[in-house]
Amino acid sequence: MALNDKSRNEAVLKAITANRLRDGEVIFLAPDPDLGWVERLDDAALFEDAAAAETALEAAKAQAEGEQFAVDVYAFDLRVVDGQRVPVKTRERIRALGPTVRIDLGKQAAA
Amino acid sequence: MNHIAPGRNAGVYSYDDIDRRFVAERVEQFRAQVERRLSGELTEEEFKPLRLMNGLYLQLHAYMLRIAVPYGVLTSRQLRKLAEIGRKYDKGYGHFTTRQNLQFNWIKLEDTPAILHELAEVDMHALQTSGNCVRNVTTDQFVGAARDEVVDGRVYAEILRQWTTLHPEFTFLPRKFKIAIMGSDADRAAIRVHDVGVFAKRNERGEVGFTFYVGGGLGRSPFVGKLVRDWVPEEDFVAYLEAILRVYNQYGRRDNLYKARIKILVHELGQEKFTQEVEEEFARLRGPKYRLAPEVVDEIRRRFGGPAFETLTDEPESFQAAKAANPDFARWVAVNVLAHKVPGYAAATISLKPAGGIPGDATSEQMDLVADLADAHSFGELRVSHAQNLVLAHVRQDALFTLWTALEANGLGTPNAGLIGDIIACPGLDYCALANARSIPLAQAISARFADPARQQTIGELGIKISGCINACGHHHVGAIGILGVDKKGEEFYQITVGGDPTLTTAIGDILGPAVTADETVDAIEAIVEVYLSNRHDGERFIDTLKRVGHGPFKERVYAAH
Numbered sequence: 001m002a003l004n005d006k007s008r009n010e011a012v013l014k015a016i017t018a019n020r021l022r023d024g025e026v027i028f029l030a031p032d033p034d035l036g037w038v039e040r041l042d043d044a045a046l047f048e049d050a051a052a053a054e055t056a057l058e059a060a061k062a063q064a065e066g067e068q069f070a071v072d073v074y075a076f077d078l079r080v081v082d083g084q085r086v087p088v089k090t091r092e093r094i095r096a097l098g099p100t101v102r103i104d105l106g107k108q109a110a111a
Numbered sequence: 112m113n114h115i116a117p118g119r120n121a122g123v124y125s126y127d128d129i130d131r132r133f134v135a136e137r138v139e140q141f142r143a144q145v146e147r148r149l150s151g152e153l154t155e156e157e158f159k160p161l162r163l164m165n166g167l168y169l170q171l172h173a174y175m176l177r178i179a180v181p182y183g184v185l186t187s188r189q190l191r192k193l194a195e196i197g198r199k200y201d202k203g204y205g206h207f208t209t210r211q212n213l214q215f216n217w218i219k220l221e222d223t224p225a226i227l228h229e230l231a232e233v234d235m236h237a238l239q240t241s242g243n244c245v246r247n248v249t250t251d252q253f254v255g256a257a258r259d260e261v262v263d264g265r266v267y268a269e270i271l272r273q274w275t276t277l278h279p280e281f282t283f284l285p286r287k288f289k290i291a292i293m294g295s296d297a298d299r300a301a302i303r304v305h306d307v308g309v310f311a312k313r314n315e316r317g318e319v320g321f322t323f324y325v326g327g328g329l330g331r332s333p334f335v336g337k338l339v340r341d342w343v344p345e346e347d348f349v350a351y352l353e354a355i356l357r358v359y360n361q362y363g364r365r366d367n368l369y370k371a372r373i374k375i376l377v378h379e380l381g382q383e384k385f386t387q388e389v390e391e392e393f394a395r396l397r398g399p400k401y402r403l404a405p406e407v408v409d410e411i412r413r414r415f416g417g418p419a420f421e422t423l424t425d426e427p428e429s430f431q432a433a434k435a436a437n438p439d440f441a442r443w444v445a446v447n448v449l450a451h452k453v454p455g456y457a458a459a460t461i462s463l464k465p466a467g468g469i470p471g472d473a474t475s476e477q478m479d480l481v482a483d484l485a486d487a488h489s490f491g492e493l494r495v496s497h498a499q500n501l502v503l504a505h506v507r508q509d510a511l512f513t514l515w516t517a518l519e520a521n522g523l524g525t526p527n528a529g530l531i532g533d534i535i536a537c538p539g540l541d542y543c544a545l546a547n548a549r550s551i552p553l554a555q556a557i558s559a560r561f562a563d564p565a566r567q568q569t570i571g572e573l574g575i576k577i578s579g580c581i582n583a584c585g586h587h588h589v590g591a592i593g594i595l596g597v598d599k600k601g602e603e604f605y606q607i608t609v610g611g612d613p614t615l616t617t618a619i620g621d622i623l624g625p626a627v628t629a630d631e632t633v634d635a636i637e638a639i640v641e642v643y644l645s646n647r648h649d650g651e652r653f654i655d656t657l658k659r660v661g662h663g664p665f666k667e668r669v670y671a672a673h
Contacts, residue, residue: 022149023219024173068151072169089601090549091540095171099541101469101551105202105217106172 010079012088014053015044016060017095018070026095026107027070029060037070040107041085041096046078122255122492122505123186124269125414126234133277134231137238141165142224149221164244166237167223170544174218177240178230182250182268182292183211183495187482190493192233194478200226205478207463207471209535209586210289211249211495212240216542238276243284245275245356249291251299252496255417256458256504258450262294262311262319266412267348270403273411274349281356285363286371288356289328300497301613303327303336304589306373307355310615319345325355325385326377327617329583334374335617337382339389345408347393350401354393358385418490418505423455425508433512440515442564443526448511457508461501461518462525462533466562467555470536471499480521488514498535498574500528530567531575531640532558535586539579539596540603546579548596548603549629553577556633561640570640573653576611589613591653592639593620594632605632609639609665610657618654623662624670638668 016029018037027037028044038044047053057075064070077088087093098106126134141161148158162168166177178193185193193213197205200222201215208214218226230236239246248271250264251257271290275281281288291300294311302308308324321343327336343351355373362380364370377385434441449458461481464470473481481501485493488510489503496502506514518524527533534557537543539550554577561567576590587593593608605627608620627635642665647656657665 019169019173021155022221024169026172065154066151068149071155090598090603091171091546094540098172099551100549101541101555 010081011048012077012079014047014050014075015041015078015085016047016053016057016073016075017044017092018060018064018073021068021071029056041078041087044085046080046085047075122265122415122418122490123184124181124265124411125416127414131231131234134234134236134238137165137236138224138227138231141227145220145224160242162220162223163241164238165223165227166240167218167220168241168544170216170542171540172542173216174220174223175542176215176218176223176226176237177208178213178215178235178237179240179247180212180235180495181272182248182254182265183252183497184254184265185493185495186233187485187491187493189233189235190478190482190485192229192235194475194482196226196229197475197478203476204472204474206469206538207473207495207499207501209497209499209537209584210240210247211252211497212247213495214538216538239272241287243286243288245271245278245281245284245288245290248272249289249300249305249497251293251295252460252494252498252500252502253299253449253458253504254294254494255415256449256451256456257295257297258452259295259297260452261296261313263412264292264294264300264309264311265415266408267309267311267321268292269411269415270349270408271352274352280360284356284360285365286368286373288359288373290352296615298614301586301589301617303615303617304329304333304586304613305336307352308336314342321345321348321351323351323355325389326374326382328372328374329586329588330372331369331581332375332378333583333588333619334378335619336374337377337385339382339386346402346404347397349403350397351389351393353396353401354389357392357396358388362388418492420453420456420505421507423453423507423509425454427455427509430508430511437512439519439526439564440512442568443515443519443524444511446526446530446564446568447528451505453505455508457506457511458502458504459506459511459514460496460528461503461523462527463500463523464527464533464558465522465525466532467559469551470534470554470558473501477521477523480517481523484514484517498528498533500533526564527567529572529574531561531570531573532567534558534575534577535590536577537579537584539577539585543579543584545582546596547581547598548579548605550577550579550585550594550596553594553596553605553629553632556629557636560633560637570644571652573640573643574613575636586613587611588619589617590620591657592636597626599626603629605629607632607635607639607669609662610654612654621662623666627669635669638671639665642668 031045097108248268291305310322324336447460494502536550536554540546577594578585578587589611611620612618
């Protein structure tokens with residue numbers, strides 16, 4: 001999942017993430033407002049436009065606080081490489097999958 | 112095998128009704144706070160400081176609960192409870208930290224009140240493990256056991272725990288505050304890189320007194336603690352610390368997170384001016400109210416109880432025979448076993464650093480096993496070391512072979528205490544929300560590279576310490592070899608330092624050169640070791656050789672290919 005030279009040529013997109021309040025699970029804003037938040041990056045809404053991402057982020061923050069569902073809401077960068085969604089930063093790659101030293105744990109374990 | 116009833120109080124402070132009521136009240140307070148957060152009565156901004164006061168952080172994958180192990184001492188019953196919590200509420204393992212605590216990485220907020228309730232059942236809690244308060248006081252993992260001990264630091268660490276827990280002046284300090292106490296000449300608690308380092312000793316009349324070092328610390332701005340007073344009599348122990356904390360509360364920076372620790376205050380005021388302020392405050396408040404009466408000390412000491420040691424002799428025949436017959440056991444004894452103050456006993460380090468393993472991690476099954484071994488061999492008591500290992504402090508020498516056999520059979524017999532494989536590493540970017548780079552995979556790669564126990568023993572004392580960010584939870588500044596993970600345009604790089612020293616001759620390591628990749632770091636460590644071995648004189652440790660030959664040969668070899 002590490003970035004390679006090819007991946008650096010792909011467009012940078014944005015997704016919105018948070019932790020679920022009641023259990024801390026990493027969640028992502030879904031494309032369908034009815035779904036709210038989803039647990040897998042593959043199911044997350046992607047934003048090509050930074051302004052659209054910012055608008056969605058502000059709405060998500062307000063909604064999260066109002067519904068006591070999500071905390072620590074923010075946007076992050078990713079690319080789509082060979083059909084795979086790859087966060088630009090290692091931190092977000094690890095959040096999306098789980099600890100690299102325990103591949104039996106986290107979202108990667110259920111993949 | 113000499114089995115000892117686990118219920119017998121032996122060296123672990125026994126709670127009274129006041130202690131239990133207080134902890135129970137705090138659990139119920141937090142239960143109500145969690146309910147109010149989940150119902151929306153509290154915002155996250157309002158709730159965050161409350162959860163942090165109960166040791167609950169939000170990390171990369173979930174909440175992390177940091178459970179206090181006061182001065183690193185546990186009963187077997189408490190360790191079994193931790194194992195049970197690991198199975199029931201987490202993912203079957205926990206992580207022992209450089210502050211002698213235990214962290215669970217996969218905790219749910221909604222489960223936390225129940226976990227704290229279960230902890231309270233065994234006189235445990237998660238108080239003072241986070242927030243801008245006086246944190247868990249740390250000490251020597253061999254306290255009460257080491258042959259070189261002069262003063263038992265547990266007693267004074269417990270006095271500080273009781274004194275600081277509900278102290279209104281210490282609830283909202285400018286920043287977190289860490290105290291370490293050491294009671295022998297060999298500093299095994301890294302006291303001079305703490306906000307306050309206390310060196311407990313005796314005068315020629317046998318009276319207990321304390322040397323105070325203030326303003327040490329690692330992190331973004333590392334400092335070695337300054338000597339503020341060489342001798343504080345026992346009766347003034349609390350008063351003097353109160354004076355230090357008052358000066359800090361009054362003058363400590365609250366406007367800048369990066370300048371808020373007491374080390375910055377001591378540095379900016381200067382050692383002389385800071386000392387003068389403390390002495391003036393001490394003179395003002397010294398009096399009956401702050402006097403630590405001998406009866407109080409005696410009562411606290413009594414509540415620790417003490418192991419009922421038998422009259423034995425050192426090096427019993429069966430122990431000698433076992434060493435002669437089994438070289439692996441002999442190696443483990445040579446590396447992981449420390450002389451005990453009572454003849455015929457020994458203190459054994461249980462390494463949580465198998466080659467290629469995750470430093471400080473223990474499964475619930477391993478915790479249960481160690482609890483059983485503590486019951487069988489160490490009066491039902493054990494310790495967590497700041498090096499992220501466990502210790503059975505009071506083992507009969509004639510039981511060491513039985514102990515080692517059980518440890519070895521369960522992956523806990525690694526003979527590397529204090530050697531190159533005994534790497535201190537923070538959780539790093541695999542778990543921590545603050546980290547810039549991963550620490551654990553690097554520790555795994557280095558310990559795998561140096562897996563051969565004979566080679567490790569040949570290299571001798573050499574501490575590698577790894578931090579995944581500048582906050583330095585892995586103590587990299589004081590590693591003989593320190594490694595700091597940094598982020599360079601989204602890629603993980605590692606900066607190597609050499610010459611750090613966590614003992615009383617404290618030294619902050621020097622940067623060897625430009626940061627390198629993870630793979631290059633492992634090769635660099637190997638190169639540094641080779642330079643050391645080819646240059647060392649008889650009896651020299653790594654840091655001795657480094658001091659004698661300087662950084663040049665090491666730097667030249669590490670960066671030869673660059």
